[in-house]
Amino acid sequence: MTDLLEDDLGTWRRTHYSTNIDPSLRDQEVIVMGWVSSVRDHGNITFIALNDRFGHIQIALKKKNCPKDLLNKIEGVREHTSIAVKGKVKYEMKAPNSAEIIPLELKILSIAKKSSPFPIQSRQSVGIDTRLDLRAVDLRRPLLQSIFNIRYTVLNSCRDFLKEEGFLEVNTPKIIATATEGGATLFPIFYYNREAFMAQSPQLYKEQLTMAFENVFEIAPIFRAEPSRTNRHLSEAISIDVEKAFADYSDVTILLEKMIVYIINKIKENNKFHLNYLGATLPEVTMPIPRYQYSELVEMLQNAGESIEWGDDLAFQKLQKIQIKNMDSFYFIVDWPSAIKPFYVKPNPKQPRVCESFDLMFKSLEISSGSTRIKNKDELMDRMKQQGLKVEAFDSHLRIFDYGIPPHAGFGVGLERLMMSLCNVDNIRDATLYPRDIDRLTP
């Protein structure tokens, strides 16, 4: 069989993607390439479904008029084989895009030696670990193809939106000397002859950069040593981090809701097919997204008989117990207790027990956290001390506060969690290509 395998493409190059093949090309000669998602032998005719990056096309091989070497080669073609087909386009009402290809020549480019341990076409599949062990093959499934095509729209629309709003994209270091938000969840690195850490967040850097560029964003990995095994935590995730000068938390709350609406509209525009395949209905969002005070939710929880006190964190199990408008979609929880938010979050000057902060929630899932940041060095140092952090460790950060850092506010959005909320993904591991968690480090 392997002697039928081509070592390279030779002079052949793809002329069309599957989705460009339609009846307007009737009788034209084309070259298509891709991988085989099914072979159906009907005796006198064999149908091959050939998938590529954008969709699939039907290859119809009629055995009667077929050159012998083509018939030979077709024996070597099975699910997952990569092939190139030169052929003529024919109108065929029942085929995808109402067109199929009658092959003239075929090249087998890469042979599938094994059968996949999971079905390609099914929405249901085997356990996630079996799939992750062969992730690249798993990603050929239309379900994941849909998720990651939508994910690309999210990334693109996010960047387009922030560009229009006057933001500059930056990249800050992922190797850092000091914990950004406390040291519990850091991965240590052996950095030349000393200890360093993988960045939990670009928080301090993006704040600094408002000095020079005012409005900055970064879309990059963050690393958290979370020893939990839930469907909503990853050890490595993508964070969309936004920071804006001359703004407070009310400004960036509005910026964030505009961004969410912008992204949802772009998905509607670009990913009808994928949404349809997923059976996902995008959340309906109207501006303004409802805002609930932290205090008001605590009271509601208390009235519902929950044992919670002002100052406690709002655990998602508890939130599920109260029914408020929009709790089945996006909503903000604002004005959190200062004590449970990070040191750089600005307490409300009139009522310092509460800080200028928000979380964007989707159902009981936290999608984003944001706040006004402290711009005054002494206040920042006080908050660090209150939270038991070593001020000296932040020396290289603190020193720039002597040079007129503007007032600023910002937020971070967890991309995988946003994807979960938009595409009905149950397990965060399917919102990332190669998940990392306490158990998994490969592939």
Next chain:
Amino acid sequence: MTDLLEDDLGTWRRTHYSTNIDPSLRDQEVIVMGWVSSVRDHGNITFIALNDRFGHIQIALKKKNCPKDLLNKIEGVREHTSIAVKGKVKYEMKAPNSAEIIPLELKILSIAKKSSPFPIQSRQSVGIDTRLDLRAVDLRRPLLQSIFNIRYTVLNSCRDFLKEEGFLEVNTPKIIATATEGGATLFPIFYYNREAFMAQSPQLYKEQLTMAFENVFEIAPIFRAEPSRTNRHLSEAISIDVEKAFADYSDVTILLEKMIVYIINKIKENNKFHLNYLGATLPEVTMPIPRYQYSELVEMLQNAGESIEWGDDLAFQKLQKIQIKNMDSFYFIVDWPSAIKPFYVKPNPKQPRVCESFDLMFKSLEISSGSTRIKNKDELMDRMKQQGLKVEAFDSHLRIFDYGIPPHAGFGVGLERLMMSLCNVDNIRDATLYPRDIDRLTP
């Protein structure tokens, strides 16, 4: 002085950026915000240059008609102070954009307590370490503002180009179990209870992903424990990684040169001001970019009296010794010896001593490396063994080669090195916001 400081923005919000202020707004009331790059007191009139993300604007304060509290506040304004100004636009031929602002009210938002240890306006500056210690302040210099605004154009145009070419943006893990290209330059991580590494490159992942998405790219950090102290190496850099299915190295060479031309044209379009400030002339690139065979350059070097043998790497010091056309701009070196390229690079089937590979050079700087990749599992394992790698360590990668991985080719571009070539940046540390090297881990 601090009692003049505003705790927050109150109800003020910026109405215009500096570059939007022009004589068409004459007599209109505006609010501008930014940081002060100079204060010039001419006795009866004080000029403040106010910088923001896009440029700067002149504030002209005539002391005679000026409210007293405004005069008081102006005393607290010095270089680097962040302020907000409400005022009226006036035509002024000599001012930037032919307009200035006559202030009515002023808010001091953040005080500069110290003088910067380096001049803001000068192209020349103090040693790079002094600047890096206060990097966020350093980044206010127009020189670095220009570089990082051009960098944003490079990122944007790169993404636009690849989107148009049918590529999907992906994110692959930065925490990995196994060295991608040999183990010498890896940073070890303490990952829960075991050892892991920071990714040197997304090579193996992007190859795998051609199975599912065909054409993928990633723009993300890579990590190299290079103990060298040169002006062209970083321990953390941004890599533009591109991988294309059903393609070989000649296809992706053309893709890369089209991408370079596309980027240069976008910079010409968007960054006239920044190029002008930098005094940088963009390299002239006409397609095709010249290709030189590795063998042909070795011969030229030998003829020039250099002690080099076929099979040796081409050190940049040596390349400087030969004068060939386009050696002062971009050129490709193609068809390298198989033995000095990584295991995944495909040897030429007709002449396996040579592999299907290229480097894109700018002068003596390597900007990119690319190749056709091996798609056959047995061949890949043989190459691993030849290069002394443990085949077992690559198990989770190798297993997907049993499922019809398409022929593929790709390249990686070092973003900071590309920036050096486009903007005449001498030290790679100024092509990144917060450089990481053997000596530097902060800020």
